[in-house]
Amino acid sequence: MNDTHRLLLAHRSIRKFTTDPVTDDQVRDIVACGQAAATSSNIQAVTVIRVRDGAKRARLAELAGNQPYVASAGAFLVFCADLNRARLAAEAQGGTFCEGMTEHFILATVDVALAAQNCVVAAEAMGLGICYIGALRNNPQAVSELLDLPRLVYPVFGLCLGHPAQDPEVKPRLPQAAMLGEDTYPAEGMLERIREYDAELHEYYARRGGGTKDSNWSLEMKGVVGKEARPHMRAFLAERGFTMK
Amino acid sequence: MNDTHRLLLAHRSIRKFTTDPVTDDQVRDIVACGQAAATSSNIQAVTVIRVRDGAKRARLAELAGNQPYVASAGAFLVFCADLNRARLAAEAQGGTFCEGMTEHFILATVDVALAAQNCVVAAEAMGLGICYIGALRNNPQAVSELLDLPRLVYPVFGLCLGHPAQDPEVKPRLPQAAMLGEDTYPAEGMLERIREYDAELHEYYARRGGGTKDSNWSLEMKGVVGKEARPHMRAFLAERGFTMK
Numbered sequence: 001m002n003d004t005h006r007l008l009l010a011h012r013s014i015r016k017f018t019t020d021p022v023t024d025d026q027v028r029d030i031v032a033c034g035q036a037a038a039t040s041s042n043i044q045a046v047t048v049i050r051v052r053d054g055a056k057r058a059r060l061a062e063l064a065g066n067q068p069y070v071a072s073a074g075a076f077l078v079f080c081a082d083l084n085r086a087r088l089a090a091e092a093q094g095g096t097f098c099e100g101m102t103e104h105f106i107l108a109t110v111d112v113a114l115a116a117q118n119c120v121v122a123a124e125a126m127g128l129g130i131c132y133i134g135a136l137r138n139n140p141q142a143v144s145e146l147l148d149l150p151r152l153v154y155p156v157f158g159l160c161l162g163h164p165a166q167d168p169e170v171k172p173r174l175p176q177a178a179m180l181g182e183d184t185y186p187a188e189g190m191l192e193r194i195r196e197y198d199a200e201l202h203e204y205y206a207r208r209g210g211g212t213k214d215s216n217w218s219l220e221m222k223g224v225v226g227k228e229a230r231p232h233m234r235a236f237l238a239e240r241g242f243t244m245k
Numbered sequence: 246m247n248d249t250h251r252l253l254l255a256h257r258s259i260r261k262f263t264t265d266p267v268t269d270d271q272v273r274d275i276v277a278c279g280q281a282a283a284t285s286s287n288i289q290a291v292t293v294i295r296v297r298d299g300a301k302r303a304r305l306a307e308l309a310g311n312q313p314y315v316a317s318a319g320a321f322l323v324f325c326a327d328l329n330r331a332r333l334a335a336e337a338q339g340g341t342f343c344e345g346m347t348e349h350f351i352l353a354t355v356d357v358a359l360a361a362q363n364c365v366v367a368a369e370a371m372g373l374g375i376c377y378i379g380a381l382r383n384n385p386q387a388v389s390e391l392l393d394l395p396r397l398v399y400p401v402f403g404l405c406l407g408h409p410a411q412d413p414e415v416k417p418r419l420p421q422a423a424m425l426g427e428d429t430y431p432a433e434g435m436l437e438r439i440r441e442y443d444a445e446l447h448e449y450y451a452r453r454g455g456g457t458k459d460s461n462w463s464l465e466m467k468g469v470v471g472k473e474a475r476p477h478m479r480a481f482l483a484e485r486g487f488t489m490k
Contacts, residue, residue, distance in 0.1 A: 001274060002370055002371075003248070003249075004248075004249050004252065004366065004367065004370035005274060005278055005367055005370060007249065008278040008281050008282075008363050008366065008367055009277065009278060009281045010281075011281050011282065011283065013283060028421065029246060029250060031421060031424075031425050032254065032421065033250055033253040033254060035418040035419065035421070035424070036253050036254045036255075036256050036415075036418065037253075037256065037362060037365075038256065038258060038365070038375075038377050040377075040379045041379075041465065041469045042416070042462065042465055043466065043469055043470075044418060044419050044424065046424060047424050047425075047426065047430065047431065048424060048425050048426070049425075049426045049427070049428070049429065049430065049431075050425065050426070050427050050428075051428055052427060052428055053428045056428055080430075082424075083470060085419075085423065085424070085435065085439070086466040086469065086470045087466075087470060088435060088436060088439065089439050089443075089462060089463035089466040089467070090463065090466045090467040090469075090470050090471050092436060092439070092463055093463045093464055093466075093467045094467075095466075095467030095470075095471040096471055097470050097471065098470060098471060098472050098473055098474070101473060101474045101475070101476070101478075102475075102478040102479040102482065103382065103474040103475035103476075103478045104470065104474055106354060106382070106401070106478065107379070107474075109351060109354055109355065109358075110354065110357075110358045110379075110401065110402070112355075112358075113354075113355045113357075113358030113359050113362070114358050114361070114362045116359070117282060117358070117359045117362035117363060117366075118253050118362060118366070120282075120283070121249065121253065121362075121363070121366055122249065122250055122253055125247055125249035125250060126247075130283075132283050132285075134285045134286075134352070134355075137348065137351070147426075147428070147429055147430060148429045148430045148432070149430050150430060150432065153430065156351070156355065157355070170281075171287070173280040173281065173289060174280065174289050174330075176273065176276060176277065176280070178330065179276075179280070179289065179291060179292050179293065179327075179330070180276050180292070180293050180294075180295065181292065181293070181294045181295070181392075182294070182295050182297060183294070183295075183296055183297055183298045183301055183392070184294065184392055184393045185292065185294065185325075185392060185393045185394050185395060185398065186292065186294075187393070187395065190330065190333060191333060191337060194330070194333065194334050194337070198334075217287065217334060218334035218335065218337055218338045219338055220286065220287055221288065221331040221332075221334040221335045221338075221340075222334070222335040222338045222339075222340030224286045224288055224331060224335075225288075225328060225331045225332060225335050225340075225342050225343060225349065226335050226340040226341055226342065226343060227343050228343055228346060229343070229346045229348040229349055229352070230346070230347075230348035231346065231348075231490065233346075233347040233348045233351065234347040234489055234490055237347065244479055244489055245476065245479055
C-alpha cells in the first residue's frame with residue numbers, strides 16, 4: 001500500500017462544493033492525465049466538453065434530473081464517445097467509415113471510461129472531489145443538441161469537479177469473494193456473500209442517514225435491474241450513427 | 246503536478262515481463278483499488294477472473310490472436326461486465342430482472358472500465374506494467390465457455406500484469422485542442438490538429454521502430470474504422486442476454 005493506493009481507496013462522490021474555482025491549469029492537467037490512459041488501437045475515442053456557460057450548466061443540471069451541483073461545481077465536464085474524429089481522419093486519407101458496428105460502440109465507450117477514471121484520479125490527487133453524472137443519459141438527445149455534438153458522438157456521462165464542502169464516509173463494496181474468481185466465475189457461495197454485504201450496507205445506511213435509510217444492496221438492485229432503464233437509449237444511439245450491427 | 250500525475254502521464258503498455266511473480270497480496274490490493282472506483286447506482290457490475298491455470302492461460306493467449314504475454318505475464322485478469330449478480334440479488338428479494346436494456350449494457354461496460362483503470366493505476370503505482378487485451382473479444386464465446394461465465398456476463402477485456410522487462414517510450418496523444426471543447430464540440434480546426442498529430446506520431450513511429458514503421462494517426466484510423474470490426478459481437482451479446490432494447 002502506498003499513497004496512490006490510499007488515494008484510490010478513499011474515493012467517495014462529492015455533491016457539495018465550495019465556491020473556490022477549479023483553474024484552467026487544473027483542467028488542462030486533469031484532461032492530460034485522462035488522455036494518458038490506454039486506448040484501443042490508439043483510437044482515442046474520447047472528447048471532453050468543459051461547460052462554462054451558466055445557462056448551459058443550468059440546463060444540464062435540469063436535464064440530469066435537477067442535480068444542482070451540475071451547475072454549481074467548480075468545473076463540469078461532459079465525456080463523449082467520439083468516432084467522428086476517427087471518421088474525419090480516415091476520410092481525409094481516402095478511407096471510409098464502416099458505420100454501426102457494436103464493437104466500435106464498445107471500444108469508444110470503454111475508451112471514454114478509462115480516460116475519465118484517470119481524470120478522476122488526477123483530480124482527487126489535487127484534493128478535488130468529483131461526482132459522475134450518468135443522468136446525462138436521461139435525455140441524451142437534448143444534451144447532444146446543447147453541445148452541438150455531431151453524428152458518431154454521444155455523451156456517456158458528466159463529471160463534476162470542485163473543492164469538497166462535505167466529507168462523506170467511503171461506501172463499503174462487495175466482498176472480494178463475490179466479484180473475484182480464480183480460473184472460473186465465482187458462482188459458489190455468491191448468494192451468501194451478497195447477504196453478508198447486504199448486512200454491511202444496511203448498517204452503513206443506518207449510520208450515515210441517522211437511521212432514516214432502511215435499505216441494502218439486494219433491495220437496491222431490485223430497483224435498478226427490475227424495471228426498464230432509459231428505454232430511449234437504443235433509438236437515440238441509432239439516430240446518432242451507433243446502430244449496433 | 247504531483248507524483249500521481251507523473252505516474253499517470255508515464256503510462257505505456259508493457260508486453261515483455263520478467264519472471265518475477267505478482268503476489269496474491271498484490272492482486273488483492275489491485276482489485277480492492279478497482280472496487281473503490283465509482284459505480285452507477287452502486288451496481289458494481291464488474292467481476293474479475295484471475296486466470297492461473299496454465300492450460301487456460303495458453304488457450305486465452307491463442308484466442309487473443311496469439312499474444313504470448315497473455316500466457317507469460319505475472320498475472321492475467323479477465324474483466325467481465327456482470328449483471329448476473331444484480332439479478333441474483335433482485336430475485337432473492339422477490340424482484341425480477343428486466344432483460345435486454347441497452348442502458349444496462351452501457352452501465353455495466355462503463356463500470357468495468359472504471360474499475361479496471363483504477364486497477365491499472367494501482368498496479369503501476371507498485372511498479373508493475375500492464376497491457377489491456379481487447380482481443381479477448383475476438384472470440385468472446387470461447388472465452389465465456391473457458392471461464393464458465395453465466396448468462397448476463399460478458400468478457401470486456403483482459404489485463405496482463407507483471408514486472409516490466411522493457412521500457413518503451415510514452416506514445417504521444419492527440420493535441421488537447423482536438424479533444425477538449427469549451428461549451429461546444431471542438432469541430433473548428435479539428436482536421437488541422439489531426440494533421441499536426443499525424444506528423445508527431447509519424448516521427449514517433451520512425452524513431453521507435455528504427456525507421457521501419459511508416460504510419461500516422463489518420464492512416465491507423467483508416468484501418469480501424471474503415472472495415473467491419475468483430476462482427477460477431479452483436480449476436481454474441483444477444484445470446485448472453487444483452488439484447489439491446
